Amino acid sequence: MKALISLIALLFLGVTLWQLLPFFAPAEVLQGVAAHYVQQGVVENRGANIVTSVIVNYRGLDTLGEVVVLFLSVTGVGFVLRRRGGVCVPKPTPASEIVETGARLLMPPVLLFGAYIFIHGHLTPGGGFQGGAVVASAVLLLLLANRDRHLPHALLSWVESLSGLAYVVVGLLGLIGLGSFLGNDPEALGVWNRLFSAGIIPIIYVLIGLKVGSELSALLEVMTQAGERE
Amino acid sequence: MINPSTLYGASALILILVGLATALLKRDLIKMTLGFSILSAGVHLLIVALGYIKGGTAPIIDKAEMLKGASDLTVSANVMDPVPQAMVLTAIVIGVGTTALMLAVIVRLYARHKTLDVNTLARLKW
Known part of the structure; x- marks a missing residue:
């Protein structure tokens, strides 16, 4: 009965949306705020990647909110899966030698690649969130290879807090010096399409990369250990 | 064409539709989480x-031909x-956060009730 009602609702939704499909046609030219972002993006920010300009500069305040949401969800996972005293922890089966050696071999290049992605966020596809996810995947490899390894919690939480704080400080410096939160100084933009360009955009994206990387690493450790305890 | x-x-x-159907019809909590992930992938697409934009390229301006002029x-x-x-x-980043939170709650539920079947978890039913 319940399945039947669900199926009827899905069918209704599918038919309704299907009839809207012919109106889903591509636009010929950009309009409104998107046209301004594309045409003036390089003039105003010198960043080659317009998506990065939108995320870090034009809508930088929203990205700060997004970082806060990610932080809250990681805190929530840590709270839900928090350690209970007196639980007997069975010894996990060690990973095979191939996984261990492979992890030791792959860890440095993967970390380097993550750092490359978030440092070049204003020039190439990618950025802080993507680079942070790549860094966290290196940490996941490490955790899978050595099941009883513990990450340095103090270091992770310091990196996370300091990079979050530095993001707000960069924003406040813009408020004090230029009159707008996260404002980009037009005198200090540099040359278009170079690594040291685009003002505050690479600085903020490196901070976001460090923050996301440490947050997701802490998340992975909490989740792998919770799985072993149950 | x-x-x-x-x-x-x-x-x-x-x-x-596949994601919604999975979330509505499956009784396993992990499969429901997967359904929500598929649903959000569809919304992202x-x-x-x-x-x-017809005939457009990626919004990454890394060639001089894409600008109006050498100085402009x-x-x-x-x-x-x-x-x-x-x-x-x-949305992808927020999706990672919500999926992680859903899975964490599922781990707790399983530890307490030793089941992932949503029909036997009747505590919140009305």
Whole structure:
């Protein structure tokens, strides 16, 4: 009965949306705020990647909110899966030698690649969130290879807090010096399409990369250990 | 020939319906979480496809031909809409957070009730 009602609702939704499909046609030219972002993006920010300009500069305040949401969800996972005293922890089966050696071999290049992605966020596809996810995947490899390894919690939480704080400080410096939160100084933009360009955009994206990387690493450790305890 | 935009819209619609069906009809909590992930993938595809511009390239201005002139940095090239792409990046990150939270709650539920069947977890039913 319940399945039947669900199926009827899905069918209704599918038919309704299907009839809207012919109106889903591509636009010929950009309009409104998107046209301004594309045409003036390089003039105003010198960043080659317009998506990065939108995320870090034009809508930088929203990205700060997004970082806060990610932080809250990681805190929530840590709270839900928090350690209970007196639980007997069975010894996990060690990973095979191939996984261990492979992890030791792959860890440095993967970390380097993550750092490359978030440092070049204003020039190439990618950025802080993507680079942070790549860094966290290196940490996941490490955790899978050595099941009883513990990450340095103090270091992770310091990196996370300091990079979050530095993001707000960069924003406040813009408020004090230029009159707008996260404002980009037009005198200090540099040359278009170079690594040291685009003002505050690479600085903020490196901070976001460090923050996301440490947050997701802490998340992975909490989740792998919770799985072993149950 | 089928319009590529319509094709993207149709695939997004199919993904959304498959995700919703999984979330509604499956009784296993992990499979329901997977359904929500498929649903959000469909929504992401739909939003990115909204920013499609006929004949445009990616919004990354890394060639001098895409600018108006050597000294004028105004972009003249035909590129895709960057705003939906930025929105989807945000949505993906938030999706990771919510999925992690859902899985954490599922781990706790399993530890307490030793089951993942949503029909036996009747505590919150009315």
